[in-house]
Amino acid sequence: MQLLALVFQAIFALVPLATGVSDGLLLEREADYPRINSHRKDVHPQAAFRGTARFSSVLATAARKGERQPTTIRLKNIKDLQYHGEITIGGQSLLAVYDTGSFDVVTLSTMCATCQSGATLYDSRKSSSFISGGGGRVTQNFGSGSLRAQQDKDSLSIGGPKTALQVNDMAFWQVVEHNMPFWHSEEGGQFSVIAGLCHTQYLPAEFDVGPYRDTLPGRLQIDRFAFCFEDTPGAPGWLTIGVPQSMVTSLSSAVVPMVGGQYWLAKLADASLGDGPQPRFKKSYGAMVDSASSFILVPGEVMIALKKVLREIDHDCQTLERLPDLVFHLGGTRFALPATAYMVEETSFGAFVECRPLVKAVERPSFLGPVWSLGLPFLRHYFTIFDRTGPRPSLHISVADGTCASQASMAKLGLNGDFQTAQMFAHRGTSDVRTKRVARRMDLRYARLPVWASANGTQASFVK
Numbered sequence: 001m002q003l004l005a006l007v008f009q010a011i012f013a014l015v016p017l018a019t020g021v022s023d024g025l026l027l028e029r030e031a032d033y034p035r036i037n038s039h040r041k042d043v044h045p046q047a048a049f050r051g052t053a054r055f056s057s058v059l060a061t062a063a064r065k066g067e068r069q070p071t072t073i074r075l076k077n078i079k080d081l082q083y084h085g086e087i088t089i090g091g092q093s094l095l096a097v098y099d100t101g102s103f104d105v106v107t108l109s110t111m112c113a114t115c116q117s118g119a120t121l122y123d124s125r126k127s128s129s130f131i132s133g134g135g136g137r138v139t140q141n142f143g144s145g146s147l148r149a150q151q152d153k154d155s156l157s158i159g160g161p162k163t164a165l166q167v168n169d170m171a172f173w174q175v176v177e178h179n180m181p182f183w184h185s186e187e188g189g190q191f192s193v194i195a196g197l198c199h200t201q202y203l204p205a206e207f208d209v210g211p212y213r214d215t216l217p218g219r220l221q222i223d224r225f226a227f228c229f230e231d232t233p234g235a236p237g238w239l240t241i242g243v244p245q246s247m248v249t250s251l252s253s254a255v256v257p258m259v260g261g262q263y264w265l266a267k268l269a270d271a272s273l274g275d276g277p278q279p280r281f282k283k284s285y286g287a288m289v290d291s292a293s294s295f296i297l298v299p300g301e302v303m304i305a306l307k308k309v310l311r312e313i314d315h316d317c318q319t320l321e322r323l324p325d326l327v328f329h330l331g332g333t334r335f336a337l338p339a340t341a342y343m344v345e346e347t348s349f350g351a352f353v354e355c356r357p358l359v360k361a362v363e364r365p366s367f368l369g370p371v372w373s374l375g376l377p378f379l380r381h382y383f384t385i386f387d388r389t390g391p392r393p394s395l396h397i398s399v400a401d402g403t404c405a406s407q408a409s410m411a412k413l414g415l416n417g418d419f420q421t422a423q424m425f426a427h428r429g430t431s432d433v434r435t436k437r438v439a440r441r442m443d444l445r446y447a448r449l450p451v452w453a454s455a456n457g458t459q460a461s462f463v464k
Contacts, residue, residue: 070244073098073159075229075237079446081294081376083229083237084191088157089172090127094120095191098227098239099292100264100386101373101450102196103203103215105156105172106149108183112176116184119192122174129155131169133211137176147178151211158195158220158241165241167219171212197225197291197386199393204262217388224248224387227291229380231402233440238404243385253385253398256331259368264289264386266330266395267368271302274324279305286368287330289384289395293375294447296326296342296359303361310357317345317355317439326359328372335397341381344442355439360449373450 075083076095087096089107108115110123124130131153139148156170157163201218216222222241229237256266268287272280281302298306306326313319323339346353364371378384383404385396 069164070240070242071159071163071165073239073241075239077234077236078190079443080233080440081442081444081446082190082448083291083376085239086159087193087195088155088159088161089122089170089193090124090130090154091161092120092122092126093160094122094193096193096195097191097292098195098197099290100197101288101290101292102194103198103200103262104194104196105170105216106194107172107174108178108192109174109176111174112178114178115175119190121192124152124154124174127154129168133171136211147175147180149173149175153212156216158216165220165222170216170219171214194292197222198262199258199264199386199388200262223389224385226383226385227379228383228400228404229376230404231380231400248385248387248396251383251385251396251398253396254331254333254335256333256395256397258393258395260286264393264395265366265368268372269329270334271326271328273305273309273326275327279308281305284369285328285372286366286370287328287372287374289374289378289386290450291376291379292448293373293450294358295373295375295449296337296377297362297371297373297375297449298359299370299372300361300363303359306357306359313355315355316352317343320439330395330397333397335382337378337381340439341377343439344444345439347441347443348445349443352441358442358447 073085075085075098077083082097084095085098087094089105094107107122108119110121110125112121115121133150133152135150137148137150139146151171151173153169153171155166155168156172157167158165195216197217198215199217200215202215203213217225220241224243226240226243227237228240229235259265259267266287266289268285270280270282271285285299309323312322320339320343323343325336325338326342327334327336329335342358343355344358346356358377362371362373381400382397383400387394387396
């Protein structure tokens with residue numbers, strides 16, 4: 001039961017969870033990792049990247065140095081609020097949400113009589129490599145519906161069937177029955193697979209109720225992967241698997257160590273709205289970096305303070321310069337999200353509705369303090385490499401320039417500064433969103449929250 005609650009944290013709920021459903025969901029404890037110094041020069045170089053202007057060229061350059069050839073997948077942009085990439089299971093091309101907040105691979109199946117999704121469904125009858133897991137099924141109930149799934153095995157490729165990232169007998173869950181409303185809607189029914197990109201080699205034992213414990217990064221021996229989302233509204237994102245070490249060491253990046261033994265979870269502290277007299281929050285927090293969330297999720301006290309500040313701007317988002325940056329420290333490094341990263345012009349069927357934050361309140365405790373979730377607004381502003389190597393998992397975070405070249409723009413400006421210097425030039429991008437300080441226009445019907453964040457009235461811990 002708990003496994004599917006964990007797996008489907010990225011299957012986004014449209015109505016709140018029923019009280020008690022998420023009890024025991026996403027249990028976590030502090031991992032006993034060796035301490036690392038995030039400012040060591042060998043892991044935190046001070047030289048800005050000096051590669052070519054396009055992200056793909058950067059990777060090709062690394063490949064020419066004899067490093068393992070990385071695989072880059074184009075992510076289809078859905079209203080700037082979801083990104084879907086190709087995945088191949090049993091020789092069948094499907095669309096997936098690549099989710100750093102999940103462990104497993106989950107797919108809608110033709111065995112499911114209620115799966116009326118607009119996306120292509122997995123069909124085990126079309127696969128010559130399908131291996132049955134015995135047919136045992138597990139039911140999970142959510143406030144927005146319920147589903148049943150069974151765990152089997154099949155060949156899997158990240159991207160198309162001819163990529164180098166292939167495994168012959170990957171464990172995955174087939175959804176055989178559900179009544180989840182979002183998978184019947186235009187807004188939510190455009191993907192059929194959730195592919196978990198955790199940092200663990202195997203499923204945590206407490207969530208192991210199926211016959212297999214495989215994780216996708218573990219089976220494919222993925223050492224590093226990175227998300228990059230182009231700045232121009234409607235432009236694609238990119239997922240790169242097997243980021244070469246030469247790229248890591250050439251970036252002016254901040255190294256943020258993970259503290260959770262299961263999730264991409266970091267310590268967040270010294271949060272504030274700007275650097276002046278605006279509200280400051282002295283608490284320690286836990287922050288999960290979640291590639292499947294459309295929002296920045298913050299504790300209620302932060303949301304209350306932000307709402308007070310929002311009274312300073314016009315309803316049409318024409319005075320964003322009045323708003324402070326959302327500032328916080330991850331692993332001891334200062335980050336600052338400008339208003340253009342967290343404010344949007346909400347639309348409905350093309351018509352303007354209001355200026356509003358892409359920030360929502362959530363109340364979940366952790367061993368580090370209340371939980372934040374850093375979703376797409378953070379990942380769009382910061383090019384992030386997820387690193388499973390070394391003494392502990394870590395994130396290498398650098399300022400994106402809007403074209404998925406990461407620090408290339410810094411090199412063009414002749415800068416050799418460190419990460420904090422690069423942040424001073426964070427607004428020098430190629431799109432109007434950065435250069436003119438205008439808000440994105442978004443239809444929030446397409447926005448998605450993880451299930452754990454939409455629970456209502458529960459006292460469940462996100463991490464423990």
